[in-house]
Amino acid sequence: MTAVRSARVGRKGRRIAAGVGAAALVVTALTASPSVAAVGDPWMNTSLTPDQRAILLLQAMTLEEKVELMSGDQGAAPAAFYNAPIERLGIPELSMADATPGIASRGWVLPDTADTATAMPANLALAATWDPARARDYAGVVADEARQTGHEVLLGPNSDPTRNPFWGRQAESASEDPQLNSAIVVPYVQEVQARNVIADLKHYTAYTQETYRGGDQNAIVDERTLREVHTAAYEAAIAQAGLGSVMCSFNKINGVYSCENESTLNDILREQLGFQGFVLTDFGAIHSTEASIVAGTDLETGTRSFYGDALLAAVNDGRVSVELVDRAVLRILRTMFAIGIFDNDYTPSALPVEEHGAVAREVQEDAITLLKNDGPALPLDGTAIDSIAVVGADATIPSALGGSAYVQPTYEVSLLDAMRERGRETGASVRYAQGNDPVNGANMIETLDMTAVPSSVLRPERGIGDGLTARYYPNADWTGAPGLTRTERQVAYDVGFIGGQPAFASLYGSQVQPTPTLSGAGPAGNGDQSVRYTGDLVAPSTGAYVLGATGWGDARVYLDGTLVVDMTGTDGRRDVRSAPLQLTAGQEYDLRVEYTQTRPLVGLQPGTFLLQWSAPADAVPPSVADAVEAAAASDVAVVYVRTYESEERDMVSLKLPQNAEQLIRAVVGANPNTVVVVSAGSGVIMPWADAVPAVLMNYFGGQEEGHALASILFGDEDPSGHLPVSYPVSEDALPVGVQNPWLDDPNVEFTEGLNVGYRGYLASGVDPQFAFGHGLSYTEFVIDRLRVGNNIRATGGQDTVDARVRLRNVGDRDGTEVVQVYLGPLPGVDSPPLKLAGFAKVELGAGDRQQVRIELDRRDFSYWDADADQWVTPVGQVPVYIGRSAVDVELAGAVRVRP
Template sequence: MDASLAPDARADLLLSAMTLEEKVDLATGESCLLYGFYNAPIARLAIPALTMTDGPAGIRIPYRRVNDGRATLLPAPIALAATWDPDLAAVQGDVLGSEAFSTGHNVLLGPTLDLARLPLAGRNFETFGEDPLLASRMAVAVIQGIQRHPVLATAKHYSTYTQERDRFTVDERVDERWLHELYLRPFESAVRDGHVAAVMCGFNRVNGVFACEDRALLRDVLDGELGFDGYVMSDWGGTHTTLGAAAAGLDQELAFGKYFGWALFDAVQGGAVAAPMVDAKARRIVRSMLGHGLFDQPVQEGPLPDAEHGQRSREIGEQGIVLLQNAGGLLPLDASAVHSIAVIGADAANASTEGGGAARVEPTYAVTPLDGVRERAGGGVRVDYAAGTDPITAAHLLPGLPPVPSSVLSPPGASAHGLEAEYWSNTRFDGDPDIRRVDGQVAVSLGFFSYQSVNASSVPQSLVQYTLSRFSARWTGTLTAPATGPFQFSLTTRGRGWLWIDGSLVIDDSVSHDLGSKTATVQLVAGERHAIRIDYAADADAIGTKTDVGGDVMLGWEVPAGTVFPSVREAARLAAADDLAIVVVRDYGTEERDRPSLALPGDQDQLVREVAAANPRTIVVLMTGQPVDMPWLGSVAAVVEAWYPGQEQGRAIARVLFGDVNPSGKLPITFPRTLADTPAASQGVASDAVGPVLTFSEGGLLGYRWYDARGLGPLFPFGHGLSYTSFRYDGAELTSPASPADAWRVGFTITNAGPRDGTEVAQVYAEACGGDPEAAPKQLAGFAKVSLRAGESRRVSVDVDPRSRSSWSATAHAWQPASCTPTVYVGSSSRDLRLTAGAAASSGGAPGQAPPTGTSPTGTSPGGGGPAGGSRGGCGQSGDGGLGVGLALWALFSRRRRR
């Protein structure tokens, strides 16, 4: 406990005093009802507990005894990446580290360093986008912000974790070159520049080997090549063998203790695992704890600075908002010139729009977009509201047809929209229902996708049991046909389900208990009312597997062409009567499920089309975690990408719409025109004895590189983002390095040529040297965020990232620097490049794009281009009545052997 000693010396002293059982205990994580994910203290040696929390966008507290389970909801990492501002990333990291410490946690399971390879990946919102340089710089700043506090940051998920589908078994096949040049680069920066304390290996396989048992990746690359001196933990369920994981370099198994714990203890006692191997694991863990102050500054629980951290969340959210389109200069809004505004969209009145799964946070408070607009517009502007559609939930990720909207449903004897719902805590509909209420839609997806504290407003307390146990449910009422013609109904279930219309059994899905859909076509006449009943039994045997548990059921349909739902018509009528309309739409991103398509879920596309037809002064606010289709783009005046912007979402959006903040966000991910244009569309999926085999056939053409190499025009390119002012670029000059250790440097002048103060993210792209046929035409090599007053000019200097001029040799297993003079391009996005410097300065533009134009567009979108039960103890009884759904869920998986 002598803090004057170096961490290595203290770790050696501590290790010499530990028993084998204590070392194995330290290498074995637990899932504890009171503390969540947890390693209990070893009091004999003053080793503090490792109390872990998820935290991509805020601290997830799965119990109510601490701050009522609430923490500051920050913008999603994809929104943070859209700021292109490492200083703001450090602020977000500082809030995360501070709140982790003040809520009793000293290990934060983040940030996520995976690259957004697939546009449908469920966790894209947790990433910093598709470019390794941008992701690296943002991640390093977040890590440094977290570790300013006695809290260990965890870089995850090592490595090539790029999808949720089949995530426990998928084999991601990627060439050594692209593994190093793309997917390992953020981890390299996290280790070398961020000095991250821990790394979490993913569920997936990499080139045939599970990531947590991949000796080449863990020992040879992470420890050897990158020089990592922290410790490696597994993701939950990411460990598959005792000997393989131990020998590969896994230091800590989370959170079941199935392969470490007593299994590891017995392996050492039996000679299968050498004792020094366990010594090394314990030493790496305690050295990280000592080096980051966990022994000397015990965690504490105390109040959070809600207002201060809420303001930080708002400021980050504002800077991450991207103005995608502004036809006719409708934005910014002038409250003195507007008399009425129609705010449309069910999620405009949603307190917090965020991702699901382990990233979900219960916010300390929240401001809806509707409230934000009303507050900013002031008393002189009438702000009307219509939902138009139903709220978007995890159920919209289920297979099957879109859910039947509440506007065509009514419960017995009531004027409300929806159906009467009854829930039983058994699978036989026996006895009186435990719950009786009105549900807007038959769209329920419980279990891991609702991973949250039981005080979460979106799931009633009385329903929490159904996220974990088997149950049955019945929905009854009336369906009023919105049109005449054939309607195809679908019933999606995990378990058993039945659909009756007018007393006739239309769908019987009682044979297969697996998640799937059955359909039937029914002829209906507009205006006619039909009795409807849906029975569902959540009795699928998913308990104990590595899949989601709980209930999944959805009643969907496909309607005759041209059908417009009553709630959409009502919203369009409201919009027609007001000066302008703001339509708020969203998607739902979550762990464990990828999106079914690029389309906005539910009836939101129809809502935008009808509102835009009623009022051409329509602004669409996207609250999404990834790219989406925009079939209505040419019909609306303005489009703003707000992402999942945090608990101050309403104020952040309103301040940008009304011009209090001049938008400066830039896309960290390409928005494709169609899914067919993406690299994922060109590759098939094979399988082996373990699971699917997915080959990264695009090689190094990740994200915008693919579109450049294939000559494809995205809907919105990487780096795109408009402003309420305009910027002119002039005078690019490339300076050679003074020594081999220095970088090439490009200088240029930016002028704010418009009428407003504003901020520009100037981007530098480097062309590949030497005619490498596999290399991308260009890649991001640097960027600078510059704030300028109207009319102001500034000379800017940006270092050209050395890695943008190097390639990884799979033969030499080393980086090969380029010897040529680089050609660099400077501009406002990957497709809006204004200046050229270097070897090809006279060429007039970047490969595959039009010549530079000189001034940033402000109007339309771009045209193309320890052993459990061992010596530690401490998990005990929770006694707080606020047991988190996620904790109990994982407890179901635990099969710990006890002595």
């Protein structure tokens, strides 16, 4: 194909200039060569409509230029995805930023802030604010920084309903509920595109797990569920925000890959939802040329396998019509004109670090959710507390997501940082105890009944400190001289997208150094690397222990020279345990672990291995004993525990990793004034919750997490977050339809239908531990005097109805409550037992009261009739409930739908 693009220089003359030294790369504005296109070209007339401008430009394009516009130029610029400009016609570049909680580093560098950006709280935390206005604040920061880092397209937000609590990407999305999801997504998209950045809503559609995501994963789902649950946010963003772009997902939907699925792309997205923007692919999610363009995929990004030369050949061979190419090009051009890409400057500029950091803090303060507060234990009285113990290895760094959502922060404030600041202000001493080990990607495969062997019971061959001596070899059989020898805290080997290689990835959101990929070891995934861990294991108590090897590849574990675990000879994820091993307290046992990455799980996960154990109940590792000592010597203990979550991998279990449960129980046993902070996006189980007086859900808090947590802990701010997802009691108490993705079945049947999340708990008669919508305050509210409009028309006439209640703050301090309106089943139609129909977040001063009005419209009382391809509003009476969560409804009324 004839080259028609400049791969490095943008429309505004932007390019990356190389310099000397680690910090020498800067973004520099240069003078571009004159383009044939100019302001006088007819498509540059801003008085014309976007459609008119797009048609005029299309008429000037050659076939090669049209195909080029549809084909990405991965690696040609510092961006997640990139389309180079077509300078002959003045068509700008499309530089696309990986983003939801901020702009991910992909090689762009600014003079003052290098490759950092504001790390906002995770999207799930944003949804926990239950505040569309906060979504605007949040999106404004992300969109501004998209432009400030030179991007025209934001690959976000995510809008996948979080139906599966094992999902590694749950925290990237907003909610398990379509109403709340839409309420957050719409203002997010509006704000992004108001700043002349194209929002790319993802991942379309029914994408709910990582396992098998690039292969045979097949979501089996009925059309009504697709329309009412999984495409609801897309419909809202199209209708209310003029959504510019959609990303088709990795999975199949009812047997057909998303990017070539005519039913979901043409029939639903285009015809039913009225989408006028363009569809681009996720990285490698496209599997065909003809089928994809026929179905409506307009732009291949990340790869160049099925468009580019392949598409041009298909057109020249008559397999693809020029009309289909023109259709795709018009969609891309029209969107670029409509959102202002041709008419605005995207030259990189400085980030307002403090201003944007302040927004990150405000959002997180509004997100933090008080799950439990007996006593009440919170807020802490800063004038009466002389000493505080902060416990948890990850309390020293703000929690963050892995994968493409990770943002290198402009600065960061951990919980420990913020508590030490507060201690200096109040005169309280702050003790820190590590307690456990920092999380990392390998912890995602910890099993429910075991935990990673803690570093504090391991000793390297020589020297001081915890851990084992690790020797890495650039071959599969531990031969020759090792390429690297170093001490590792734990046996937690992880290379690939999550663990640190290839270069696109890093050990996102973790303070553990990445597993190395040695020079000369060959490309990741070919098995040409092995590692041998050696040292001693010191039993903390006398009793029976079980060692476990889990991961993929081949591994053997030796204790005092005896092979106790043999994880060899089988592909896929394995979980192999030793027989019970009788160990004596304080005795050192020679430990040798050999691992080789000979059996990659998938291409992006060539090698992952974790050494686990189960220990006697009284086996307290030294790190936990240190935490107990610190807690016992303090007035208050704050325990910080978290998960590690990432794109490309699901959780094997729903527990908190790294010995979290033992740590929490031990600390609260030493100090009953213990507060637990949980940083997680997945639906983690908390079997220890009844033992502690106070629990805060922090989600993944962004770079200002520490300050936000301190302001809630000490009562500077009232906790106003409410859960956007349900948290189960146990893995045995999940609603119908939820299955662990690691069960090795690529066919994922959405047997729950409409009953996703809290709807499923209610329909199954299963109680969650903490329900959707739950969130406590430091004050007390009373909701009463429900009045509901009596009538709404099924067709024509009155199409809205109000629900009104009185909200009173009867406590002694200001606070915020979320009033939630749920509807019961629709008359004569199989429907969820409850569904959220509206909500209002209200701030009230102590003793104040306010009438709260929430408007419901006809669609809330309708269902999608797949046979008729239309919304139908059944006639009859519909229950209306007002409450504080999906299981805490206090008031009831009804609306009669009339013909």
